Amino acid sequence: xxIRVMLVDDQVLLRTGFRMVLAAQPDMEVVAEAGDGVEALxxxxxxxxxxxxxxxxxxxxDGVETTRRICSQPDAPKVLILTTFDxxxxxxxGLKAGxxxxxxxxxxxxxxxxxxxxxxxxxxxxxxxxxxxxxxxxSPMLPSTGTETRAVDSALARLTxxxxxxxxxxxxGLSNGEIAARLVLSEATVKTHVGRILTKLGLRDRVQVxxxxxxxxxxxxxxxAV
Amino acid sequence: xxIRVMLVDDQVLLRTGFRMVLAAQPDMEVVAEAGDGVEALxxxxxxxxxxxxxxxxxxxxDGVETTRRICSQPDAPKVLILTTFDxxxxxxxGLKAGxxxxxxxxxxxxxxxxxxxxxxxxxxxxxxxxxxxxxxxxSPMLPSTGTETRAVDSALARLTxxxxxxxxxxxxGLSNGEIAARLVLSEATVKTHVGRILTKLGLRDRVQVxxxxxxxxxxxxxxxAV
DNA sequence: ACACGGATCAACCGTGGGGTCGATCCTTGA
DNA sequence: TCAAGGATCGACCCCACGGTTGATCCGTGT
Numbered sequence: 001x002x003i004r005v006m007l008v009d010d011q012v013l014l015r016t017g018f019r020m021v022l023a024a025q026p027d028m029e030v031v032a033e034a035g036d037g038v039e040a041l042x043x044x045x046x047x048x049x050x051x052x053x054x055x056x057x058x059x060x061x062d063g064v065e066t067t068r069r070i071c072s073q074p075d076a077p078k079v080l081i082l083t084t085f086d087x088x089x090x091x092x093x094g095l096k097a098g099x100x101x102x103x104x105x106x107x108x109x110x111x112x113x114x115x116x117x118x119x120x121x122x123x124x125x126x127x128x129x130x131x132x133x134x135x136x137x138x139s140p141m142l143p144s145t146g147t148e149t150r151a152v153d154s155a156l157a158r159l160t161x162x163x164x165x166x167x168x169x170x171x172x173g174l175s176n177g178e179i180a181a182r183l184v185l186s187e188a189t190v191k192t193h194v195g196r197i198l199t200k201l202g203l204r205d206r207v208q209v210x211x212x213x214x215x216x217x218x219x220x221x222x223x224x225a226v
Numbered sequence: 227x228x229i230r231v232m233l234v235d236d237q238v239l240l241r242t243g244f245r246m247v248l249a250a251q252p253d254m255e256v257v258a259e260a261g262d263g264v265e266a267l268x269x270x271x272x273x274x275x276x277x278x279x280x281x282x283x284x285x286x287x288d289g290v291e292t293t294r295r296i297c298s299q300p301d302a303p304k305v306l307i308l309t310t311f312d313x314x315x316x317x318x319x320g321l322k323a324g325x326x327x328x329x330x331x332x333x334x335x336x337x338x339x340x341x342x343x344x345x346x347x348x349x350x351x352x353x354x355x356x357x358x359x360x361x362x363x364x365s366p367m368l369p370s371t372g373t374e375t376r377a378v379d380s381a382l383a384r385l386t387x388x389x390x391x392x393x394x395x396x397x398x399g400l401s402n403g404e405i406a407a408r409l410v411l412s413e414a415t416v417k418t419h420v421g422r423i424l425t426k427l428g429l430r431d432r433v434q435v436x437x438x439x440x441x442x443x444x445x446x447x448x449x450x451a452v
Numbered sequence: 453a454c455a456c457g458g459a460t461c462a463a464c465c466g467t468g469g470g471g472t473c474g475a476t477c478c479t480t481g482a
Numbered sequence: 483t484c485a486a487g488g489a490t491c492g493a494c495c496c497c498a499c500g501g502t503t504g505a506t507c508c509g510t511g512t
Contacts, residue, residue, distance in 0.1 A: 114337075126352070160488065173434035176469070188491045195470065205470075205498085208399035210436040214447045221440045221447065285501085386458065401498075414461045421500065431468090431500075 003120050004048060006032040006077070008040045008066070009055035014105070018053065021109045028116065037061025041069060049077040051120050056083040056094065064094050071098025078119045101125035159200060164218075166193040170206050171213035229346050230274060232258040232303070234266045234292070235281035240331070244279065247335045254342065263287025267295060275303040277346050282309045282320065283428050290319050297324025304345045310428035327351035384426050392419040396432050397439035 005028055007015045015033055022028045032047045034040035036058045044052075052070065056063035067079045080101040081094040094102055100119045103112065103126075115125040159167065169179045176194065180187045194206065203209055213219040231254055233241045241259055248254045258273045260266035262284045270278075278296065282289035293305045306327040307320040320328055326345045329338065329352075341351040385393065395405045402420065406413040420432065429435055439445040 162489065170433075171437070173430075173437040175430075185489090186491055188493090189489075191470075192490075195472090198470075204399075204401075207396075207433055207436055210433055210440075211397070211399040214436075214440045214445075217447065219440075221443065388459065403498085411459095412461055414463090415459075417500075418460075421502095424500075 002026070003028045003116065004031040004050045005029065005116065006034070006040070006043070006047070006049040006052045008034045008037070008052060008058070008063070009082070010035050010058045011055075014055075021112070025113060028113070035059075037063065037066035037069075040066055044070065044077070051116055052077050052079045053116075054079050054081050054094075054099070056081060064097050067094055067099050068097035078122075080115060080119050080125070095124075095126075159197065163193050163197050163200075166190060167197050167209060167213065168219065170194060170197070171210050171219045173210070228252070229254045229342065230257040230276045231255065231342065232260070232266070232269070232273070232275040232278045234260045234263070234278060234284070234289070235308070236261050236284045237281070240281075244338075247338070251339060254339070261285075263289065263292035263295075266292055270296065270303070277342055278303050278305045279342075280305050280307050280320075280325070282307060283425070290323050293320055293325050294323035304348075306341060306345050306351070321350075321352070385423065389419050389423050389426070392416060393423050393435060393439065394445065396420060396423070397436050397445045399436070 005022055007018055007030060009015050009018075012035070019030050019033075022030050032043050032049060034043050038060045040052070040054075041061075054063045054067055058066070063081060063083075067081065070076050070079055076098075078101075079094075079099040080103065081099045082103055082105050101115055101124055103115055107115070118125045165183070166179060169182060174182065176187050176190045179185075180190045183190070194209075197209060198204070198206075201209070201212060203212060214221065231248055233244055233256060235241050235244075238261070245256050245259075248256050258269050258275055260269050264286045266278070266280075267287075280289045280293055284292070289307060289309075293307065296302050296305055302324075304326040305324065306329065307325045308329055308331050310331050326348075327341055327350055329341055333341070344351045391409070392405060395408060400408065402413050402416045405411075406416045409416070420435075423435060424430070424432075427435070427438060429438065440447065
């Protein structure tokens with residue numbers, strides 16, 4: 001089945017150009033268009049879409065906010081943000097809003113098509129020049145606070161939040177040192193946590209932790225580790 | 227003037243493949259090769275190079291450390307890191323060490339060539355799937371549907387039957403001794419097999435083997451392990 | 453006949469991981 | 483106010499693990 005693409009941009013000419021390029025692709029089709037954010041949200045309620053090409057600067061509702069609302073919905077399409085300049089803050093805020101990619105409007109068609117396919121298959125795409133700035137900005141890492149803990153196993157439930165957090169990283173194949181760096185802790189602390197995890201779960205070593213993490217559903221295959 | 231490329235990888239076959247691809251390009255030439263980090267640093271002292279294609283897993287001096295030393299020098303060439311999988315920390319630590327890019331070894335040649343040109347012109351390039359994880363790390367929770375079994379499958383196919391048999395047991399959390407008992411072998415033999423598995427798959431330790439086994443579908447959750 | 457890859461084993465060694473004990477700091481709640 | 487549990491860190495020890503090298507045996511293919 002072909003990739004259903006939606007174009008959101010206030011410039012009609014630009015939409016036309018993109019439609020031309022996409023029309024030449026056997027595995028893509030433009031199923032919807034919109035000239036601003038409000039219109040985009042309306043159309044999306046009535047149309048099944050895989051990938052949204054989203055402009056940033058638009059009347060009524062800008063691309064970032066539109067992206068946020070789209071991505072907050074269940075079963076949301078992937079959003080690929082397009083903009084003319086990359087020296088603004090739109091790139092980062094757009095990605096934070098849930099976009100899967102960010103590209104300049106002047107990319108070669110072939111690269112844009114590749115980006116659409118990457119995004120559609122679940123990957124993220126960022127323009128090379130933007131990537132560098134992203135890396136520069138985020139190399140000092142932040143303490144992540146993703147606490148979406150559901151009721152799991154009785155044994156797993158006995159773990160503290162912190163221990164479960166460490167366990168997730170162990171289950172991704174990280175060493176104690178790497179976990180310490182990621183959480184901004186000393187390696188000694190990580191060893192303490194890992195040791196407690198092993199004791200509480202009755203496991204021998206971190207290898208078995210990984211197995212249990214997958215078997216218990218704490219971690220699901222396809223989580224992006226590979 | 228054409229881009230002077232250096233290949234650093236301990237697999238001669240892989241170097242040959244890359245050399246073939248690059249030789250067909252009018253704007254590129256392979257001016258140097260090395261099989262490990264130490265050799266790479268030596269050669270670099272005597273040869274002018276624009277872009278280095280660097281493997282991560284190598285004997286003597288790994289790709290990350292080699293990259294760090296290269297990039298710490300004035301007038302250093304750009305380093306593009308290549309690896310088989312991206313499930314480990316190599317990507318991040320490589321970029322942190324000063325690399326300008328990170329790509330999987332199984333990228334389409336056209337994409338690799340594009341990456342080399344991007345890096346040479348000063349841009350940063352990161353494989354799409356890695357970009358996603360970079361983003362995930364800093365903006366919690368994005369829908370992830372990693373479809374990236376190509377590289378895994380090809381590398382997995384390089385394992386012998388016996389190695390795959392051992393890998394299955396490793397993936398169930400067994401120690402080398404337990405595997406030896408299970409297969410009626412000496413522990414030394416098991417260690418040999420495990421070592422080869424790690425080398426062939428480009429992994430660091432048995433923990434990552436478990437992760438890969440689940441992520442690649444070699445093992446599926448619900449198998450009654452633990 | 454020979455080369456080659458796979459399977460088997462051995463000895464060495466450095467390191468990361470796990471066990472144990474102990475310590476401080478903080479929040480929560482009785 | 484004090485007890486309890488969680489989070490953080492350090493020191494120590496031991497061993498499984500992984501890297502390296504090198505060896506033998508066997509089947510396949512040239």
